[in-house]
Amino acid sequence: KAGVTQTPRYLIKTRGQQVTLSCSPISGHRSVSWYQQTPGQGLQFLFEYFSETQRNKGNFPGRFSGRQFSNSRSEMNVSTLELGDSALYLCASSLAANTEAFFGQGTRLTVV
Amino acid sequence: GENVEQHPSTLSVQEGDSAVIKCTYSDSASNYFPWYKQELGKRPQLIIDIRSNVGEKKDQRIAVTLNKTAKHFSLHITETQPEDSAVYFCAALYSGNTPLVFGKGTRLSVIA
Numbered sequence: 001k002a003g004v005t006q007t008p009r010y011l012i013k014t015r016g017q018q019v020t021l022s023c024s025p026i027s028g029h030r031s032v033s034w035y036q037q038t039p040g041q042g043l044q045f046l047f048e049y050f051s052e053t054q055r056n057k058g059n060f061p062g063r064f065s066g067r068q069f070s071n072s073r074s075e076m077n078v079s080t081l082e083l084g085d086s087a088l089y090l091c092a093s094s095l096a097a098n099t100e101a102f103f104g105q106g107t108r109l110t111v112v
Numbered sequence: 113g114e115n116v117e118q119h120p121s122t123l124s125v126q127e128g129d130s131a132v133i134k135c136t137y138s139d140s141a142s143n144y145f146p147w148y149k150q151e152l153g154k155r156p157q158l159i160i161d162i163r164s165n166v167g168e169k170k171d172q173r174i175a176v177t178l179n180k181t182a183k184h185f186s187l188h189i190t191e192t193q194p195e196d197s198a199v200y201f202c203a204a205l206y207s208g209n210t211p212l213v214f215g216k217g218t219r220l221s222v223i224a
Contacts, residue, residue, distance in 0.1 A: 033212070040121075040216065042214050042216035042217045043156070043201060043217075044214075045211050045213065056210060090155065100161070101146070101212060103148075103155040103157070105154075105155050106155060
């Protein structure tokens with residue numbers, strides 16, 4: 001079966017712009033989590049969606065938002081981009097709680 | 113909330129030697145502990161996981177041990193090979209409705 005798909009793979013944006021990233025989970029997976037990965041900081045949790053509802057949220061400013069659609073695809077949006085938002089953004093899907101989380105390839109966002 | 117500390121941040125071993133990475137967690141109610149391997153430019157992938165009702169789990173050259181009393185768990189890789197070189201992340205899950213919390217990662221280098 002198809003894995004987790006993230007689009008786009010690479011993105012370059014200017015400070016102040018906004019960006020939308022997309023994540024298509026594995027078919028049948030209802031949980032989608034988003035993580036920000038930067039060197040030395042590991043994987044920092046942004047938010048998790050389950051059945052179109054945000055179930056958990058990490059400690060990120062309100063400029064970071066997301067949503068999930070009825071087909072479980074998820075998007076995250078970052079408004080008013082800052083240089084510090086440059087990172088690899090990973091999404092992960094899982095079938096249920098306490099089961100393996102499968103990661104997408106990530107979207108590499110560069111803010112200039 | 114849950115907090116996961118991972119050590120060391122970098123580790124170099126000679127090919128054939130063993131490698132050990134340790135993680136501690138803060139919430140005694142955490143019950144699921146996966147380990148992910150991320151090769152350069154690739155997505156994190158699950159290599160082994162353990163649940164709180166088990167003290168040790170092995171899969172060929174890798175093993176994970178869990179000490180619930182001390183709230184720490186460790187990844188053991190024996191007979192290391194150059195292809196084991198990667199960043200390894202531990203994680204902990206508090207309950208079914210909370211997200212995975214990751215450690216900051218260990219960069220393992222296996223020197224041939």
